Amino acid sequence: MISEESKARFAKEVAKYPADQKQSAVMACLTIVQQELGYVSAESEQLVADYLGMAPIAVHEVTSFYNMYNQQPVGKYKLNVCTNLPCQLRDGGKAMAHLKDKLGVDNNQTTADGLFTLQQCECLGACADSPVMLVNDTSMCSFMSNDKLDQLIDGLRAAEVKS
Amino acid sequence: MNVQQVLAQFVSTGKETVFHNRHIKPQIYADLNGSNWRLKDYEARGGYQALRKVLGLDGGAGLTQDQVIATVKESSLRGRGGAGFPTGLKWSFMPRQFPGQKYLVCNSDEGEPGTCKDREILQFNPHIVIEGMIIAAYAMGISVGYNYIHGEIFQTYQRFEEALEEARAAGLLGNNILGSNFTFQLHAAHGFGAYICGEETGLLESLEGKKGQPRFKPPFPASFGLYGKPTTINNTETFAAVPWIIRNGGQAYVECGKPNNGGTKIYSVSGDVEWPGNFEVPMGTSFAQLLELAGGVRKGRQLKAVIPGGSSSPVLPASIMMDCTMDYDAIAKAGSMLGSGAVIVLDDSRCMVKSLQRLSYFYMHESCGQCTPCREGTGWLSRVVDRIETGHGRSSDLELLNSVAENIQGRTICALGDAAAMPVRAMLKHFMPEFEYHVAHKTCMVPAYV
Numbered sequence: 001m002i003s004e005e006s007k008a009r010f011a012k013e014v015a016k017y018p019a020d021q022k023q024s025a026v027m028a029c030l031t032i033v034q035q036e037l038g039y040v041s042a043e044s045e046q047l048v049a050d051y052l053g054m055a056p057i058a059v060h061e062v063t064s065f066y067n068m069y070n071q072q073p074v075g076k077y078k079l080n081v082c083t084n085l086p087c088q089l090r091d092g093g094k095a096m097a098h099l100k101d102k103l104g105v106d107n108n109q110t111t112a113d114g115l116f117t118l119q120q121c122e123c124l125g126a127c128a129d130s131p132v133m134l135v136n137d138t139s140m141c142s143f144m145s146n147d148k149l150d151q152l153i154d155g156l157r158a159a160e161v162k163s
Numbered sequence: 164m165n166v167q168q169v170l171a172q173f174v175s176t177g178k179e180t181v182f183h184n185r186h187i188k189p190q191i192y193a194d195l196n197g198s199n200w201r202l203k204d205y206e207a208r209g210g211y212q213a214l215r216k217v218l219g220l221d222g223g224a225g226l227t228q229d230q231v232i233a234t235v236k237e238s239s240l241r242g243r244g245g246a247g248f249p250t251g252l253k254w255s256f257m258p259r260q261f262p263g264q265k266y267l268v269c270n271s272d273e274g275e276p277g278t279c280k281d282r283e284i285l286q287f288n289p290h291i292v293i294e295g296m297i298i299a300a301y302a303m304g305i306s307v308g309y310n311y312i313h314g315e316i317f318q319t320y321q322r323f324e325e326a327l328e329e330a331r332a333a334g335l336l337g338n339n340i341l342g343s344n345f346t347f348q349l350h351a352a353h354g355f356g357a358y359i360c361g362e363e364t365g366l367l368e369s370l371e372g373k374k375g376q377p378r379f380k381p382p383f384p385a386s387f388g389l390y391g392k393p394t395t396i397n398n399t400e401t402f403a404a405v406p407w408i409i410r411n412g413g414q415a416y417v418e419c420g421k422p423n424n425g426g427t428k429i430y431s432v433s434g435d436v437e438w439p440g441n442f443e444v445p446m447g448t449s450f451a452q453l454l455e456l457a458g459g460v461r462k463g464r465q466l467k468a469v470i471p472g473g474s475s476s477p478v479l480p481a482s483i484m485m486d487c488t489m490d491y492d493a494i495a496k497a498g499s500m501l502g503s504g505a506v507i508v509l510d511d512s513r514c515m516v517k518s519l520q521r522l523s524y525f526y527m528h529e530s531c532g533q534c535t536p537c538r539e540g541t542g543w544l545s546r547v548v549d550r551i552e553t554g555h556g557r558s559s560d561l562e563l564l565n566s567v568a569e570n571i572q573g574r575t576i577c578a579l580g581d582a583a584a585m586p587v588r589a590m591l592k593h594f595m596p597e598f599e600y601h602v603a604h605k606t607c608m609v610p611a612y613v
Contacts, residue, residue: 016309016350018264021390023372027355031314054372065374065531067356068314084276085474085521086433086507122358122525123276123474124315127505128180128431128439137355138317141173148173155169163165 237413277505420446472502
């Protein structure tokens with residue numbers, strides 16, 4: 001259910017830790033699963049548990065503790081907009097409001113076409129770049145004025161149509 | 164354009180926030196331009212010379228472990244992550260003769276709201292952190308290290324992995340570093356969205372593959388750390404300061420700053436300024452000068468307040484801040500803390516109730532739930548501030564807030580409880596009339612709030 005490429009990445013992560021501490025790789029393995037499958041299902045937790053020799057519940061403890069793991073399927077593009085105080089002072093809230101309006105969804109909702117999930121989030125650690133937004137846990141987008149947000153959403157939609 | 168091309172348009176270049184030429188005598192950010200992060204560029208800037216000096220590969224006699232630690236002590240380098248603990252002293256706590264495995268950990272889990280300096284060190288100058296960690300490992304006789312990087316900056320984690328590969332290929336990491344008999348393996352790990360893992364023992368739990376709930380101290384990591392083994396944990400910027408200190412000496416580093424507050428410090432200035440960004444300046448630079456580097460308060464407004472050391476540090480009104488210098492001792496004397504060096508600037512259009520509302524929500528959201536005073540108390544704080552802000556406050560709420568804060572502070576395993584309580588108490592202390600007005604009039608005292 002996961003690719004050979006992801007399994008190779010698992011092995012690379014496990015190799016960082018002592019042989020009797022494979023569990024240390026659990027966060028990286030769950031991240032790799034999410035990057036490939038979009039979210040972490042109970043089946044994926046079982047797979048990671050088997051791979052690392054952990055109890056599935058111990059893996060679930062990790063999935064459910066860290067904010068960035070998707071415990072349910074999300075849209076193809078997960079948009080996390082920081083609204084913490086430094087961003088609130090520099091239009092983080094405005095960016096969130098603009099996206100709600102543009103996408104027609106509320107916080108934690110997914111557009112009907114399954115393309116976008118919008119989530120308010122806590123500090124991304126890029127406060128001077130506000131408004132900031134993280135796309136699919138990886139691409140940090142900086143200085144996201146309303147114009148740039150439009151450019152991003154329209155650009156992603158156009159890329160989808162092409163593919 | 165394909166998806167990657169679309170997203171690439173919005174990646175920060177660092178032009179606005181680091182490469183603005185408004186640093187003063189920078190060491191860590193010196194001579195960076197965004198593309199010169201690779202090993203060859205770092206070496207061209209004098210990189211890895213400190214390591215060669217330590218290992219005696221530059222024609223000198225090399226430095227003993229004690230000499231490295233003594234130099235760092237002399238430098239008065241203090242931990243850049245928030246606590247400001249003397250780094251040399253921390254290194255001396257490591258039981259160097261411990262026969263088993265020992266670990267070195269870099270805390271790059273930069274999630275304290277307002278703080279964005281380590282991300283730009285790792286992104287634009289990753290080898291300075293690697294060199295600092297190798298020297299630290301040498302000084303404490305450690306053979307394995309991890310750099311735990313904030314999950315939200317995954318691109319930076321990938322950049323750091325690339326830098327590690329370069330260092331390994333050049334013999335700077337691994338067995339018999341540069342032909343010496345010193346061996347050090349360094350790996351990168353990442354978080355995935357938990358503020359609490361910036362707390363050092365929460366970080367260790369996370370690195371062990373568990374939920375990041377902090378451990379009771381003592382025992383301290385120096386005796387019982389990663390996998391129960393002696394472990395030293397320092398912040399990214401702390402490690403990044405080490406190569407300069409080794410090259411130039413401890414005394415020179417003190418002279419860059421002021422006594423007991425050596426060197427330069429990177430301040431992340433955010434909020435109501437013209438040019439938010441990171442500014443590396445000597446310790447003891449006046450706040451007024453730092454504000455000027457950031458272009459001053461934006462739109463010509465007046466300064467109202469500053470949260471000087473990340474969201475957990477007590478807010479200070481403009482009148483106090485404008486008399487402060489930016490160093491551990493001066494900010495502590497003024498009643499707050501330098502923390503991570505994240506300076507959140509608020510202008511006179513800001514409502515302090517609304518500002519506190521957002522912070523209190525954050526601490527409730529990020530409490531790990533382990534200690535009752537924090538788990539329950541952060542929820543109380545958030546809900547009570549929220550009802551004051553939304554016009555449902557009661558006259559007894561202000562006393563209630565102080566009481567809840569008192570019942571959290573000092574009563575939890577880690578400092579997250581204090582971090583939630585301190586902003587509440589400081590906001591009430593300095594801006595009580597705004598809270599009273601909110602309760603009495605069900606609306607904001609600051610009419611211009613945008």
